[in-house]
Amino acid sequence: MxxxxxxxxxxxxxxxxxxxxITSDAAPTPVKQPQAQAAADVLxxxxxxxxxxxxxxxxxxxxxxxxxxxxxxxxxxxxxxxxxxxxxxxxxxxxxxxxxxxxxxxxxxxxxxxxxxxxxxxxxxxxxxxxxxxxxxxxxxxxxxxxxxxxxxxxxxxxxxxxxxxxxxxxxxxxxxxxxxxxxxxxxxxxxxxxxxxxxxxxxxxxxxxxxxxxxxxxxxxxxxxxxxxxxxxxxxxxxxxxxxxxxxxxxxxxxxxxxxxxxxxxxxxxxxxxxxxxxxxxxxxxxxxxxxxxxxxxxxxxxxxxxxxxxxxxxxxxxxxxxxxxxxxxxxxxxxxQLGVPKSSxxxxxLPSGDPGADIVADGTYKLSPKNNPGNLLEVASCSTADAANVQVWTANGGACQQWKVTYNGDGSYKLLAAHSGKALDVANCSAANHADVIQWPYWGGDCQEWYLDALGNGYYKVLSKIGGKALDVDGCATAAGADVRVWPYWQGACQQWKLEKVG
CATH class of the missing domain: 2.115.10.20 (Glycosyl hydrolase domain; family 43)
Structure with missing residues (x-):
């Protein structure tokens, strides 16, 4: 027009x-925001x-x-x-x-x-x-x-x-x-x-x-x-x-x-x-x-x-x-x-455009995250370790607490993900913004390398992007095997970068 x-x-x-x-019982439920000003002051x-x-x-x-x-x-x-x-x-x-x-x-x-x-x-x-x-x-x-x-x-x-x-x-x-x-x-x-x-x-x-x-x-x-x-x-x-x-x-x-x-x-x-x-x-x-x-x-x-x-x-x-x-x-x-500017990277x-009401908020709760390239695997802390700097990988789903993540909205568009078994945060090692930086667990201290954007893709899938450099949570090499390492990498629409969030319980 x-x-x-x-x-x-x-x-x-x-x-x-x-x-x-998304409304299925297993999928994350976005928090619907009332329009009243009074509610806006609280939510x-x-x-x-x-x-x-x-x-x-x-x-x-x-x-x-x-x-x-x-x-x-x-x-x-x-x-x-x-x-x-x-x-x-x-x-x-x-x-x-x-x-x-x-x-x-x-x-x-x-x-x-x-x-x-x-x-x-x-x-x-x-x-x-x-x-x-x-x-x-x-x-x-x-x-x-x-x-x-x-x-x-x-x-x-x-x-x-x-x-x-x-x-x-x-x-x-x-x-x-x-x-x-x-x-x-x-x-x-x-x-x-x-x-x-x-x-x-x-x-x-x-x-x-x-x-x-x-x-x-x-x-x-x-x-x-x-x-x-x-x-x-x-x-x-x-x-x-x-x-x-x-x-x-x-x-x-x-x-x-x-x-x-x-x-x-x-x-x-x-x-x-x-x-x-x-x-x-x-x-x-x-x-x-x-x-x-x-x-x-x-x-x-x-x-x-x-x-x-x-x-x-x-x-x-x-x-x-x-x-x-x-x-x-x-x-x-x-x-x-x-002036059209320069095409933005992923x-x-x-x-968002002015007047845009903003994205739906993913409800706080405990979730399991499975990569689209092998839904049988889940994001986990390796060997269910509670140690600082323990590696994060994917492994065959087994119901363990180290394969569950407590997701909490930070109020600024980002989320923190804490391992349910240790209470430690999903973290980009050394707060690196580099491609292929490792992903570990680390005590939560509020750094950008411990905060993540969750961008909905449909059918319960999200791209999970680090606030420190905008790179996506990625199964290294798009491997499908249990034990494959998880890193951050520029988002290129790969199935190994798309994660299904399913609420536990």
Whole structure:
């Protein structure tokens, strides 16, 4: 949707299923926070930070905050899907809902890059689909009364008899609507724009906006795609993805409207290089196919995009598996030009958008933690030792107290985990922030190396990240054997870094 707030207009976004907390008897129960001010004075503050990615196994993201929830849409392929949650921190665990199951025909297959926009009280969902042949990709639009639907088919958009993907709608400050999209042609994948008479009708011939004529747009293949507008203080920008999605150099460039005629390519000035690109030091690559959304209170602009990482920081790209949804805050320079910043690593903490109510709190209690790569193992203190610096490892579940951990919320978004048999804390040895630092038990003294973030992933699983360096609790080498050591390592979405918390008793 195009929404004007404090001089900011952003193309906004998406959809569905209300966030549901884990409720099984064995799973941790989030503490639900009453809204009354009196209760807020007594109950601890909800966690107000998150770490990327905010949704795994999802690409081509589009997000909007509306009707009390963030709605995140992403490519699924055979249907249109999305999730909803009141906090960004809840999107990773939110159950997926289907927004549109396509009928047989010209738009049956390969449904990509969904976006939702609100115009005149209605929600419009734009997507690309084909009949099973990629060359036949065309643009379509659905209509609903709410961001999560239910949706009904509205129209096929007339982008000409050409390959058409990644459609978006740009609403200018004067109210005019334009459709933006990408089309594969003989000279590469180009960007196009056309006027719209209403949200479902293109009313004039398309005009070419940009071609991949720069070296930084030609890594892997010649590509410019995924155009999305951002309008700030009357200035119009179109950010787009450049280079092949399978390249780690998949990145964002920008076109700035410096002339008067939106439909004239000469009226747009292209950036001299990517304005948002891979962060090798942060193990983030292939950063592209983005959208923009506003914070719940309307005061901030944020970017949502997908990126790729690897288990050892080796640069990678992907057009399929491994892509995950990430976010970052948009700032503005002295001239008012948007600054997208640098993609955040998985170990960097991000303060939630302003007005975000915060993550659910995991209830205090005694838990056992099992790694997803071998649920038969549990996190334990080796040999049930009570000694300081005793090693922490995984071992076959046996019901022992050294395989149980007392989890307590610290009130600042982090938790302490104390071994039930010794009362000593899960601790990063020597308070090291380094990769592969050892994990031990040590008397609790309140250090950051003894405090952990618990980020929900869904189905009772969490990533457990050290406050000292943001690195994840990790079964070393992703081993499945009993006795495998536990260390900290950058989070790369590995099953050996995902822990199921199950309450004991």
């Amino acid at each position: 195009a929404k004007v707030l404090s001089g900011l207009v952003v193309g906004a976004s998406l959809v569905l299923s209300a966030f549901l907390p 601890p503050a909800r966690p107000n930070t998150v770490r990327n990615p905010v949704r795994e196994s999802a690409a081509d993201p589009w997000m909007v905050f509306a009707e009390g929830n963030y709605h995140l849409l992403y490519t699924h392929g055979d249907k249109l899907v999305g999730v909803s949650a009141p906090s960004v921190a809840g999107l990773a665990a939110a159950p997926q809902q289907t927004l549109w199951q396509p009928p047989a025909g010209e738009a049956c297959c390969n449904l990509w890059a969904p976006e939702i926009h609100q115009f005149d009280g209605k929600w419009y969902l734009y997507y690309t689909a084909d009949n099973g042949n990629d060359a036949m990709h065309r643009m379509f639009v659905l209509e609903a009364d709410h961001p999560m639907g239910p949706y009904t088919f509205k129209a096929k958009l007339d982008t000409g008899d050409f390959h058409s993907i990644d459609g978006s709608v740009m609403k200018l400050p004067d109210g005019r609507l334009f459709h933006l999209w990408s089309s594969g042609r003989a000279n590469g994948q180009n960007l196009y724009v056309a006027p719209m008479s209403n949200p479902w009708t293109i009313s004039g011939p398309p005009a070419q906006l940009a071609t991949p004529d720069q070296p930084w747009e030609q890594n892997g293949r010649k590509v410019t795609e995924g155009p999305v507008s951002l309008i700030h203080n009357g200035k119009v920008y179109i950010y787009y993805s450049a280079s092949a999605c399978e390249s780690p150099d998949y990145s964002l460039g920008v076109l700035e409207l410096t002339g008067a005629d939106v439909l004239s390519q000469s009226a747009w000035t292209k950036s001299s290089g990517p304005v948002f690109k891979r962060n090798d030091a942060g193990w983030v690559f292939g950063t592209g196919h983005h959208g923009f959304f506003t914070s719940p209170d309307g005061k901030e602009a944020w970017i949502v995009y997908h990126g790729v990482t690897s288990s050892n920081g080796t640069p990678v790209g992907s057009c399929s598996s491994g892509r995950a949804v990430r976010i970052g805050k948009v700032s503005y320079d002295a001239a008012g030009k948007p 170990w960097e903490t991000v303060t």
